[in-house]
Amino acid sequence: MSIYEELLERFGKEKVSINETILEHHSKDESYFDPVLPDIVFFPASKEDVQSLLTYANDKRIPVVPFGVGSSLEGHAIPIHKGISVDFSQMNHIIELRPEDLIVKAQPGITRLQLNQELNKHGLFFPVDPGADATIGGMTATNxxxxxxxxxxxxxxxxxxxEVVLADGRILHTxxxxKKSSSGYHLNSLFAGSEGTLGLFxxxxxxxxxxxxSIMAARACFSSVKQCVEAAVSILRAGIPIARMELVDARSIAQVNHYSDTAFKETxxxxxxxxxxxxxxxxxxxFVQALCEEQDCQEFIFEKDSLKRAQLWKARHDLSYAFRHSDPKKKTIGTDVCVPISKLPEMVEYARARIDxxxxxxxxxxxxxxxxxxxLTLFNPEIKEQVTKTHLLNEEIVEFALSLGGSCTxxxxxxxxxxxxxxxxxxxxxxxxTSIKNMLDPNYILNPGKLLPMETNK
Amino acid sequence: MSIYEELLERFGKEKVSINETILEHHSKDESYFDPVLPDIVFFPASKEDVQSLLTYANDKRIPVVPFGVGSSLEGHAIPIHKGISVDFSQMNHIIELRPEDLIVKAQPGITRLQLNQELNKHGLFFPVDPGADATIGGMTATNxxxxxxxxxxxxxxxxxxxEVVLADGRILHTxxxxKKSSSGYHLNSLFAGSEGTLGLFxxxxxxxxxxxxSIMAARACFSSVKQCVEAAVSILRAGIPIARMELVDARSIAQVNHYSDTAFKETxxxxxxxxxxxxxxxxxxxFVQALCEEQDCQEFIFEKDSLKRAQLWKARHDLSYAFRHSDPKKKTIGTDVCVPISKLPEMVEYARARIDxxxxxxxxxxxxxxxxxxxLTLFNPEIKEQVTKTHLLNEEIVEFALSLGGSCTxxxxxxxxxxxxxxxxxxxxxxxxTSIKNMLDPNYILNPGKLLPMETNK
Known part of the structure; x- marks a missing residue:
């Protein structure tokens, strides 16, 4: 029997697909990497399904790649060594909501907007908000x-x-x-950010x-990116518990205004x-307004009503899409380095200078x-010089961030x-x-070719 | 040559001791466990010293037990399998303070009060405050x-x-x-809380x-512990970013008043x-006052001036000492379970009922x-019935906390x-x-007999 036939027999045709459209949907994410079709897409409905699949795949040495909604920006969901794409869309339920404990237990396939819709009914919210309506599982996997x-x-x-299913089918709780524990080794953070390479959630x-x-929003307009960054640093140093503080440069505001039909000042x-x-x-x-004015802030505008506030953050969240969908001939590629805050002015200036x-x-x-x-850089993938320059730019930015003690992502x-x-x-x-990976996934079936620069065929 | 002679030759007599008083000082901590003398106490001055010691001890299979100031409450610093106690008191310097980044890099032997004294000069503070003036290294090791x-x-x-030195002498950065990173596996939290069993910092x-x-303090007096806990739960659910919220029962207030010369109402x-x-x-x-009054709070007293506020928190921090030093014939033993907040009322009531x-x-x-x-239970170690009952009490409390989905510590x-x-x-x-421990410390030299219930002599 083929692998497909064996999986069909094991799980039934509702959960196993080789439909071409479905394979294609699971071949890519929001990154610029080339798509690769999986051999099979699997739709588990329970932890037992995941356990059974992993036991089978581990035995047969078949790559297994978890899939949420495909909003990754770094190719996490692309099955570059083929194998089985595990789509968690059927496992998208809230298992237990305990408002009195400020706790929710959910399946990995639920998206952050789905989750928040339910939480809001109880006066609660979940604060992690990448631009995309990603799944909680994907957000956990990429931290x-x-x-x-x-x-x-x-x-x-x-x-x-x-709850994690390991490559060998063991199920454990991390x-x-x-809310606090000093018991045993802390495993939550080992698995959060492991990108599907240590186990499936x-x-x-x-x-x-x-x-x-009370929630209040504001926009502060400056003459230069450097002033924005200096103001941000002074706000942090003053110990103000700011809830959001986003830099949006003039080029981005122009894109926002174009895409989101806003009329923000393009500074x-x-x-x-x-x-x-x-x-x-x-x-x-x-206090923040005063600190911004010390950096020659031109305008400080409160977005008082909740509609205007929602519009502001929707525009910000849609920004990456605004760039990505601005020109069908062009692709976007981004960096997301992180550096100590005092290094931000020189880091951001360096990035701007290299783009120019x-x-x-x-x-x-x-x-x-x-x-x-x-x-965020827009480039035409057919113009080789632009591709080369864009990649070179990204490398320069990462190298500079690492030289400042920062992180590449x-x-x-x-x-x-x-x-x-x-x-x-x-x-x-x-x-x-690498030792941890070898210990937990000795057959290298879990999202191979991601995160760790290892040999694929050990 | 004996181990002592070899270490003397390697490090010089400033760093190696078998002085009886020094051995005795490193035989115990603040826990109720029986002291065990180490064979040798080692005082490293640098990471190279730690590296050299571990390479030697690993080769010879000698147990190595890190020591801060000995304020652990669970026997972490007791060398129950003898060997070398590594005292970090010579490594107690700030390596780099970067106020502009809100970052400090320090050696593990610095204590939290030493650290804060320096930070306060820059308008900064480090918030983690166990009662004792513990070392940052010890606080990291126990989370x-x-x-x-x-x-x-x-x-x-x-x-x-x-910066961690592994059992085999490798040095790595976790x-x-x-401030944020999604690069590689997150190792900080694996080592934080590892109690000296995976590497030395x-x-x-x-x-x-x-x-x-602005900092404001207050005391809210209730008629029952249950009311205190119910008020605390409602404060959390209201989303108030409370900076401290401590329960102190009537028995504790009496002890505080006696030891700290305060006159707090004994409720x-x-x-x-x-x-x-x-x-x-x-x-x-x-808002908090209103929530407390819903729980029939008898009195809500603001401690406005900074002296009164300092007195309040000093009294709270000294509480465990107040019990411990109340009667030279008695010992104290404590639990520190953690449960979901909605379970606190029944958890605390259960604990109180079992004590009674x-x-x-x-x-x-x-x-x-x-x-x-x-x-916190006071008992006379010479009265066997009290000892037995105290241990039974602790077990009952931990079992109940685990049954509520909580943690034993x-x-x-x-x-x-x-x-x-x-x-x-x-x-x-x-x-x-256990696999992680075996991978990082195959010879089981790092603080053996702690954290993991493993066979000592593999």
Missing amino acids: ASGTQAVRYGVMKDQILDL GSLA TEITLKLHGIPE PSLFLEFHGNEAGNHADAE YHELDGAVLGHIGDGNFHT GEHGVGIGKMKYQQQEHGESLSLM | ASGTQAVRYGVMKDQILDL GSLA TEITLKLHGIPE PSLFLEFHGNEAGNHADAE YHELDGAVLGHIGDGNFHT GEHGVGIGKMKYQQQEHGESLSLM
Whole structure:
């Protein structure tokens, strides 16, 4: 029997597909990497399905690649060594919502908007917000973050427990329902960000937050990106618990206005948000305005009504799509380096200078409250010189970030594209990471060719 | 040559001791476990010293036990299999303070008060505050927390990077200076809380916080512990970013008043603190007062001046010492379970009921904002019945916490006393933890007999 026939027999035709459209859908993500068709797509409905599949695949040495909604920006979901794509769309339920504990236990296939829709009914929200409506499983696998990480932390900070199926079919729990623990080794953060290379998640237990009594947003317009960054650094140093602080440069604002039908002033800007009680937010916002004015802020505009505030953040979240869909002939490629905040001004200036030097069409934007920002470059994949320059630009930016003590990726993950920086960033630790991988996945079936620069055929 | 002579030759007599007083000092910590003398005490001055020692000890299969100031409550620092106690008191310097990045890099032997003294000069502070003036190394090794974890997180949440010397002498860095990273596997949290069983720390890089513009404290007095806990749960659910929220029962207040010369009303109380701007703190405090009054709070007293506030928190921090030193004939033993917050009322009531049932002299107190609380029991080690009952009480409390989905230890660590709960708490994960230990310390020289219930002589 072929593998397909064996899986059909084991799971039934509802859960196993070789339909060409379906294979194609699972061949790519939002990255610029070439698509690769999986051999088979598997749709598990339970942890037992995942366990059974992994036991089978491990025995047969078949690559297994988890798939959420395919919004990865680094090729995580592309089955570059073929094999089985595991699509979690059937496992998208809330298992248990405990508002009284600020805890939710969900299946990995639920998306962040689906989750928040349910949470909002209880006055709660989940703060991690990458631009895309990604699945919670995918966000956990890449340790995603987004605009609210500066206040609420990144994905791994929200995780109380993961149910993980290992390559050999063992099922384990990496945590508990306790908010704090000093018991045993902490495994939540080992699996969060492991990009499907150590195990597949079947349940994810997350910390939740109460929707703040008062939310205020503001836009601060400056003459230069450098002023934006200097203002951001002084806001952080003042200890203001800012909930969002996004850099959006003039090029990005132009794109936003075009795509989102907004009329924001086309200057380098900070998009800001304050969460708390009304009196506290007002005091914080006044202080922030003063700090921005010290950097010659031209305008400081409060977005008071909730509709305008929603419009502001929708425009920000749609920005990457606004670039990506601006010209069907062009692709976008981005960086997401993260550096110590005092290094941000020189880092951002360097990035801007290199974009200009290479005469590329690029924007600088991002979560500068965390020292994490993006360059987004538009290029025509048919013009070889543009492709070469874009890749060179990305390498220059990563090298510079690493030289400042930073990380090659603040939130998108390693995937395919950043494996080449792992040795430089992690040094001796990389051998420990490799040992952990070998220990947990000795047959190298779990998302091979991602995260760790290992030989594929051991 | 004896081991002592070999170490003398290698490191010189400044760094190696078999002086009886020094051996005795390193035979115990603040726990109730019996002291065991190490064979030798080693005082490294550099990472190279630590590397050289571990290479030697690994080769000779000699147990190595790290030692900070000996304030552990679970026997972590006791060399139960003899060998070498590594005292980090000579490695107690700040290596680099970067106020502009809110980052400090320090050696493990610095204590939290030493560190904060330096940070305060720059308007910064480090929030993790276990009662004792523990070393940063010890706090990292046990994943310590304390009163401010409810707002700022626990030790592992503060760590940007650890320099770790492995059993075989390899030196690696577990992170970087970037506040966020999705690069490689996250190793910071694997080593934080590993209790000296996976490697020894030689540099610790921590996130810092700006001292808030305004700090306000308050005491809320209730008629019952249950009311305190219910009020705490409602404060958390309202999303108020409370900076400290401590339960102190009537028995504890009596002890505080006696030891710290205070005159607090001897009723079950919440000690509270608010960090932010003044307007915001006032609004939060008013809301909290209203929530407390819904639970029939008898009195809500603001501790406005900074001296009174300092007295409040000193009294709270000294509480465990107040019990411990109350009667030279008696010892104290505590629990530090952590449960989901909605389970706190029944958990705390259960603990109180069991103390009374066993007719023991015990207090209930702790960091209830995290679902983490302590029982502290005074017992006479010469009265066998008291000893038996105290241990039985602890077991009952841990069992009940685990049955609620909690953890056997929220902050003290496993050490010797909580190894017996590891299988029950972690299940299949324990085998993964054991594999990690075997991989990193195959000769089982690193703090043997702690954290993992393994055979000592493999």
